[in-house]
Amino acid sequence: MSSMGESAAPLGGSVASSQGGPWLPRRWIRGTLWIVAYVLLAAFPLLLLLTGPVPRGGGWAWDFAMALGFAGLAIMGLQFVLTARFRRATAPFGIDIVYYFHRWAALGGFGLIVAHYLILRLRHPAALGSADPRNAEWPMTAGRVALALFAVLIVTSLGRKALRLEYDRWRVGHAVMAVMAVALAGWHIRGAGHYTAETWRGALWTGYTALWLGVLGYIRVLKPLRLLRSPYRVIEVRAERGRAWTLTLQPMREPMPEFRPGQFAWLSLGRSPFRAGEHPFSIASSTTLQPAVQFTIKELGDFTRTIRHTRTGTIAYLDGPHGVFTPDAWPQAPGFVFIAGGIGIAPIMSMLRTLADRGDRRPLLLVFGNRRWDDVLFREEIEALASRLTLRVVHVLQEPPPDWRGATGILSPPVIRAALTPDVANGVCFLCGPKPMNDSVQHTLRGLGVPLSRIQCELFDMV
Ligand SMILES: Cc1cc2nc3c(=O)[nH]c(=O)nc-3n(C[C@H](O)[C@H](O)[C@H](O)COP(=O)(O)OP(=O)(O)OC[C@H]3O[C@@H](n4cnc5c(N)ncnc54)[C@H](O)[C@@H]3O)c2cc1C
Structure with missing residues (x-):
């Protein structure tokens, strides 16, 4: 969960300057x-x-x-x-x-x-x-x-x-x-x-x-x-790896307030925002794509399994942006460490895409855990982003293909320890994945001397 960390900037209704200040x-x-x-x-x-x-x-x-x-x-x-x-x-x-x-x-x-x-x-x-x-x-x-x-x-x-x-x-x-x-x-x-x-x-x-x-x-x-005053329209529904779908939404009138990379919104799909069926999703797109926004949604349950049937032109409503899980809260950070499991990559994609669009050259590390290579969301784009950023990527697979030379298993202490090289060791860490992963990685990072104030977690299960 997001800690009221030492170095976080005020995140309110409006987007404040990312240049720092007495935050x-x-x-x-x-x-x-x-x-x-x-x-x-x-x-x-x-x-x-x-x-x-x-x-x-x-x-x-x-x-x-x-x-x-x-x-x-x-x-x-x-x-x-x-x-x-x-x-x-x-x-x-x-x-x-x-x-x-x-x-x-x-x-x-x-x-x-x-x-x-x-x-x-x-x-x-x-x-x-x-x-x-x-x-x-x-x-x-x-x-x-x-x-x-x-x-x-x-x-x-x-x-x-x-x-x-x-x-x-x-x-x-x-x-x-x-x-x-x-x-x-x-x-x-x-x-x-x-x-x-x-x-x-x-x-x-x-x-x-x-x-x-x-x-x-x-x-x-x-x-x-x-x-009701600010409806969006679904303009694209794209299949991704690992039974996930990316929805692109374009505002029809007034957009929601500007978001920061890593923030999320409650999405309701359909004609009325009065219906109870809204769900929280991280915005996966770069802030530079605004006022359009993209969500990448993994098929997990009753609602998420319906996403693939969404038609372009569907009306949507967004209550957001919410959350403090964002590198913009850390304008002075020397670098960032992103640790994601599966669909936990969604908010981190927004961060990576935004940092690349901004021409940010701070050292970055992405440790990304998945079950199979074929399911690794955005793996081609991550590779392309690595060449636009000072980004090192460590993929960790639970069921690797026979010719796999990378890390295997879960995001265990040895895997994290090996990945966390001195160039990024002082960076702010962003963790997003299933709760057991978040808990265990947080424990490992604490053991490696990373202060709690430099560990930011997002859980996809709020209640
Ligand atoms: C801050 C945040 C960001 C998220 N970002 C993403 C993302 O980018 N991509 C993605 O695929 N998933 C994301 N999720 C998870 C997503 O909200 C749930 O997977 C989805 O709501 C599950 O709904 P379902 O009906 O398909 O599944 P169900 O099987 O009905 O629900 C599975 C579990 O999801 C939780 N959940 C279900 N509905 C809601 C709701 N309306 N509000 C809060 N929790 C709910 C409940 O704990 C439930 O037990 C995010 C969750 C949070 C809290």
């Missing part, structure tokens, strides 16, 4: 400010409880349980903000880090809500009333259903692959359940009325929950409406 403090300052904003928003309900007279008679366990409930729901409500893909907010960290945080925040928020319920059950069982919905007050039933929905959300998210839930269906269900759970929990708090009975507290709490609804409206309505 280091800026990115850290922005990141810190967003973290402070998040903590303040998460703590807002607690501040609301502590401001003004605290209702009497509950005792510490009661007050503590209430505080946990408010904080837990605040964290759950802010989950909508975390997944809204606000480019300015995700830029200092990388969107993958924000998604990982989303996952952990869900566990934290759920833990607080469970603790809220358990403390009340143990110390104030009468306050919970009957568990039978026919006899219980509606807000208490709403709270119970919300708790159950939060539990289902956590289990189906952490266990999605084990439960074999198809991604797009899971995603729609996840969104619907999340909205229902947060709405029911909000109703529970307003209906139970503890700490929100006074008009001003009630109004503030309502305003606060309206923020989540506003973000939801932004994600589901405003953002697709904005995308």
Whole structure:
């Protein structure tokens, strides 16, 4: 995943100069400010409880349980903000880090809500009333259903692959359940009325929950409406080696903001950006090809297997560019090391193509792991790029042909160690491949003394 590395430039909505500048403090300052904003928003309900007279008679366990409930729901409500893909907010960290945080925040928020319920059950069982919905007050039933929905959300998210839930269906269900759970929990708090009975507290709490609804409206309505203004058209569908396809897209009107090599976009193919079926793909083309963009997509699952049937002329929408996996964040780097496995070459192709088009002469190393020689994506173009760049290429094959003289096997420590010659040893490393490959190569690089801040990873599996 992209680290908030020592030398990364600020990547925001617009493309900043690649000539350097005081980027280091800026990115850290922005990141810190967003973290402070998040903590303040998460703590807002607690501040609301502590401001003004605290209702009497509950005792510490009661007050503590209430505080946990408010904080837990605040964290759950802010989950909508975390997944809204606000480019300015995700830029200092990388969107993958924000998604990982989303996952952990869900566990934290759920833990607080469970603790809220358990403390009340143990110390104030009468306050919970009957568990039978026919006899219980509606807000208490709403709270119970919300708790159950939060539990289902956590289990189906952490266990999605084990439960074999198809991604797009899971995603729609996840969104619907999340909205229902947060709405029911909000109703529970307003209906139970503890700490929100006074008009001003009630109004503030309502305003606060309206923020989540506003973000939801932004994600589901405003953002697709904005995308509607900038449709793309597929102008070419090209077969590549290794069951991959390159789509070339041309904007029909306003293009998305300029991208940097290595960034990605969410692609939806079809007539409407309101449909749920968008998928993230790295932009594989050179930045100099803009406003056209190319994606190289490997057939792996339900959606990617349909790419080969895409007709030229199909309308597409792009939400992007996103990500901080880009050499442009490192204008002062003495060189770059690219380590890719299979389709992980896609963002790296954008980097190599762009660096070649810019006439960049810094030393570069590409270590590219594949199963078979025939499947090596872009192998002819990589060879051509090597002559335009100061680029050394090391191909590593798991099933080499009989006359193969190069490296074999996986991207193991000896292979990486042998490839990392002194001319590139101080370069910034970009890793993109399956998670086990990323983890193992990162471990090897750390063992070779490469600081974590110089290792940038992109995972093609965000959730
Ligand atoms: C930052 C990033 C860049 C990527 N770049 C490329 C690329 O350049 N080329 C390429 O071939 N692949 C790329 N991928 C992977 C690609 O997004 C998935 O392979 C694709 O979405 C799988 O969809 P599917 O329905 O074909 O497969 P499925 O079998 O349905 O999904 C396989 C796995 O892919 C993930 N996935 C599926 N749909 C989505 C989605 N809408 N959003 C996020 N994750 C999803 C899930 O973890 C799922 O389990 C990238 C992924 C990320 C996160």
